[in-house]
Amino acid sequence: MIPSGTASAEPCNGTYTHCETNHCTAGRFYLNYNPGSDHFSDEYGTPLTQDEQGDIRDEPYRRYGPRGVRAMHSGRWGFYSTACFP
Numbered sequence: 001m002i003p004s005g006t007a008s009a010e011p012c013n014g015t016y017t018h019c020e021t022n023h024c025t026a027g028r029f030y031l032n033y034n035p036g037s038d039h040f041s042d043e044y045g046t047p048l049t050q051d052e053q054g055d056i057r058d059e060p061y062r063r064y065g066p067r068g069v070r071a072m073h074s075g076r077w078g079f080y081s082t083a084c085f086p
């Protein structure tokens with residue numbers, strides 16, 4: 001179940017995703033992540049609050065580079081940090 005007020009356009013446990021709990025105070029979502037420079041850019045949407053469910057990409061496509069976690073947020077594919085979704 002996604003808490004009310006979440007910005008996710010696709011429910012957790014969607015066709016290519018599953019629910020995971022955000023461990024950060026503010027789980028920021030980024031449209032771009034460059035694994036070579038380990039840099040997130042283009043923050044998008046409302047950050048998830050701590051313990052809110054994130055819509056995370058299924059394996060084997062969950063991880064990208066050293067810190068990227070593929071996810072869906074507000075109807076867009078992008079990335080969270082492994083700090084929030086270990």
